[in-house]
Amino acid sequence: MDDDLPTDFQVIVVGTGMVESIVAAACSRIGKNVLHLDSSDHYGGLWASYNFDGLQKFIKEVNSDPKRQLQVYNLSEKWYIEKDSPQEKQEDDENKTEDSKSEPSKKVWSQASFATEYRKFNIDMTPKLLFSRGPLVELLISSNIARYAEFRCVTRVLTWLNDKLMPVPCSRADVFATEAVSIVEKRMLMKMLTSIVGYNEEEMNNEFKDWNDKTFKEYLEHKGLTPNLIHYVLFAIAGGTNKMPCLEGVKECKKFLMSLGRYGNTPFLWPMYGSGELPQCFCRLCAVFGGVYCLNRPIDKVATKTVDEGKTVVTIDSKSKTLNCDHLVIGINECPKEMISPEPAESCDISKAVFITNGSIMKSEKEPLTLLRFPPLTDEDNTVTVLEVGPATGSCPKGLFVVYFITKKVKTAESDLKPYAERIFDMSGGDQLEASEKPKCLWSLFYNVRDTSAPVSGAADSVHVCCGPDAGLDFDRAVEQAEQIFKKICPGEEFLPRAPDPEEIVFEDEVPRGPEFRGDDADAEPQQ
């Protein structure tokens, strides 16, 4: 098979992360000849989703390969349940599984039952949400790639206030329905939110002229908001901290608010089967337009050479074969150090955790899909973003929830995030059937990821380095970077124009036309 692989391409993309995949799709879409490689056997790189088995393999791989620990480290996996479940119990459940929709019977989970249902898990390495009016949603629609993906609306936004979980009234309907704030506060909140939506750049300059060096919190206090409202706006809506600069807070709020009311009651969408689906959607479009795919294909060496007429060609050695291209697009984790220029500045790494629980962190009538923004518990901590997804998103079997924690690293993932997890989960490992306020944590994984999201550039003009996942909530930076890279490779070309649906494609040459109809009288005129 190796021998069949052509050696010359206009664009070679190495790595199937989000940025790489978008660039690959964009190049292929406008007719570039694209080869897309990945060293592993699956798509997505650090942006991938794994089923439970795949995740176990990933953990093993990282633990055994010091090179991979440059990207992912401090892995700590823990079970809170027995290896095997009692035999009789299991049979009972099997009879019930399907028709127990209304009253989800609590099942006793064991490590063995996780293993049998491993395929029902889709666990994200880089869980992210889409803003309903954010650049990725707009791109998916305008490029018609949205047809390859399915989404679910995030049903609620929660925050941690006065030592308990509280729903955040973020939309008009929420503010109306909530009993947590007084009438006067409702008016203040709506007024604040409406005014933020109304600011354009120019007005911002006026309204916030004197606020450049002040914090968003000071601004909200100045506006007379009560402590509760400040909490909602600052931590839950803007996702900030006490130190968040005023203008940044306003911009974050505006982004949140502008995305309200498009799809659901919150501004967010979550991709079905996990965020790892999204790079694959772009890969699929790339392939539809002729891109060639090759997984399990590590590269050994990257070099540039100048051929006649001063043109630079990038050569890649892979499996004793040399591949040539005009442009190399390469994920930062796949890229040889010498090709990156300059060395990205040392940045704050990311602490992440995944939990599997037997219930939602806050009960709800229908299956919830939750974004929780934890304000920092201590002064040195940062905001912790929590995403809870349930079976309806295809992330786990019925009766379970997958909960992601993300924050900027202070010490290690475990010490950064465990105090937060303990607030909302029962991590005692006790009886799963026991009625308790908090859901039981059944399994957990803590890990740190090196932040490779800082902008970098290649050592040569024709080498384009794609950054890795950031700690942010959305995909906006990835989309932005992909577009920049595309513009460099194909200046003046349209970025992902709308791809036609299959029924819109007319094969003019292949379909023989029927004889033209000739009428004898005027009635035969084609009618409008």
Place this chain on the structure above:
Amino acid sequence: MQKSMPNLYDSELQLTEYCLKVNPKSYGSWHHRQWVLITRPDPDWKTELNLCNKYLKMDERNFHTWHYRSFVVSKCQPSLKDEFDFTTEKLLDNFSNYSAWHYRSKMLVELYPDVKGGRPIEDSHHKHELKMVQSAAFTDPDDTSAWFYQRWLLGAVKNNVDLAVISVTPSNTSLAFSQYVSKDFVNSKIEIIINDLPVSGEWLSCIGNQYDNLWIFKHNVLIEDGLDIKVQYEIENGQKQVLSCVPIKPFTYVGRNKVNFQKHYSVPVLNELKDQLESCRQLLAMEPDNKWTLLTTTVFLNCINAKLYHTEVIDNLKTLKSIDKLRAGYYEDLKTKWCIENQLYKDYENGELVFKVNFGEKISCLPHLQYYSHCEKVDLSNQNLTSKVLPSLIVLQNCKCLSLKNNKLTSLRGFPSLALEELDLQGNDLDINEVNRIREVFKGNIIF
């Protein structure tokens, strides 16, 4: 090959369902669907109701659907509670929904009437609704649907027809009521008693309508001095009340009732209103120029105690006039109405026989004018009245001397026929020819 009728009906339903998918606001499609269902012998109303709910899920404000749904509901009669809860659900999705608020008001009085107290809505629910609508109103004050519902709630009090004033002269016996009443009403509930004998006669509407707030009683009793004239009228539950007339000059008797424009809320509802007033005041302190807050505060003040808060109410209306210029006329009329109400208390207490506007504000309309139907002298000079008020002067049945000096009259069209002895029209932008034409038919003295 003829299809069976049920099949034909089904296919009509399918057709309209398809059409409504394309255009959910098609009058024709909804109407046709309704026709099919009332024509066929086996309509499935449950399915139809579900269809309506499905359409309302897609567009919760489509009034076509709401209207059609009410037709379906009348056929399949789901429980009132279900229907009430349905409006709650829709309003929680989006409270900017006139149809839902309206339907809710209909369900509310059916479901939770105050049987004991005879009020339209039971206290706890009245309170709950007030809270709910206040929440909506302050979440988005620019959405008017909630304000309308709030006004409706504030007006949902026991509403009794009251007798305002009776005046008896040799030529005219007239009765003014607090609101419009029908001929049946006056025939059955009002009895005029002179020297302890019921008088028989015929009731005539002052303006010749089915309903009126001033009724004229035609009878054959000669009105002279020293008569004992009473009106006996029936208030709620068949209870009778008597109003006696007093002679105010030879051959003229007037009987005045107590005036009352204050709405009567139950104590819990009144307390809720006071709470809400407090919230409004807080908001007002934060944003003194917010039209909706100010207007609501003003309405609350008037509802809670119009006499006590009169000055504040009038000041607020003046402010509103300046910050919401598009509705200046509305505020002006509201101001006039509340000022007149305030003056009426005093005039009736003092037994005033002359109507003269005696507050600092100029009036723009003539609300409650029937309360002054007994006055022989009416001085409306130096006001902002325009020609459109002229027809309403007809209730001044006993007026002899009317001054409209210095107003904004531009025509005399619609001027009613009154037995005036003097009419002052000076200081208006009137056409002299028109005044002269009136002079020809007018017996009294016209000053112009």
